[in-house]
Amino acid sequence: MSRPQRVPRAELRQAILESARGILDREGVPGLSARAIAREVGYTAASIYNVFGSMSDILMEVNRETFARLEQLFDTLPEAGTPAARLHLICQSYISFMRRNPALWSALFGGMRQRETFPDWYGEAVRGLMGRLTELLREHAPDLDDNRAMRLTEQLYVSVHGAVALEVDRRLDILTTQSAGEIAASVLDAMLSRLKPKG
Known part of the structure; x- marks a missing residue:
């Protein structure tokens, strides 16, 4: 699998927030996780935590x-x-x-x-x-x-x-x-x- 193309940090940050809102809307707070967001934005969970501390x-x-x-x-x-x-x-x-x-x-x-x-x-x-x-x-x-x-x-x-x-x-x-x-x-x-x- 090819690695995702790097995007500017601000762009990734916005993508993470948009994904989080979508997950919240579908599954509520219990469904919100770094892995779930990572799957949607095409990055690893570690990359999520590089942008947000938690x-x-x-x-x-x-x-x-x-x-x-x-x-x-x-x-x-x-x-x-x-x-x-x-x-x-x-x-x-x-x-x-x-x-x-x-x-x-x-x-x-x-x-x-x-x-x-x-x-x-x-x-x-x-x-x-x-x-x-x-x-x-x-x-x-x-x-x-x-x-x-x-x-x-x-x-x-x-x-x-x-x-x-x-x-x-x-x-x-x-x-x-x-x-x-x-x-x-x-x-x-x-x-x-x-x-x-x-x-």
Whole structure:
């Protein structure tokens, strides 16, 4: 068998990430391995580790791209309408994204964790998403102080995340006939009803 033609490191890196995303989509995190990626890109497993130090590093980079795509959901929100309407829209957009990409979603918080701490950028990405959500909450209720606004954001995110997790794992129907979208809308409505809206 002829040896694969060498390609620039940046090109190989991108090929590895594209392969990893494809494997995640088909087989989930359990199917992701250096050997599986190597077979797809036509290199050895050792070559994969020459580009990325570990499978955890590969997963982190896939997650970086997923965070960027989630950030873009906020950028597509319409400027017209009320902050409450935009909050509902972003929640439903998030749920739709995760339904379309269940493996990528699961990898964000349920993938490999070979390290005790996440890289700095990971925390920054999470805080960035939380910050965008907090901005919308404060548009609806400008009197919110920073601490309460962030706590409400965390509560909303965890509630939506939990509903989606159960739905993706096909366990939500054990608890309720409601969909993750319906639960998210109800949780958000209850939260907004307790806040003094702008006006």
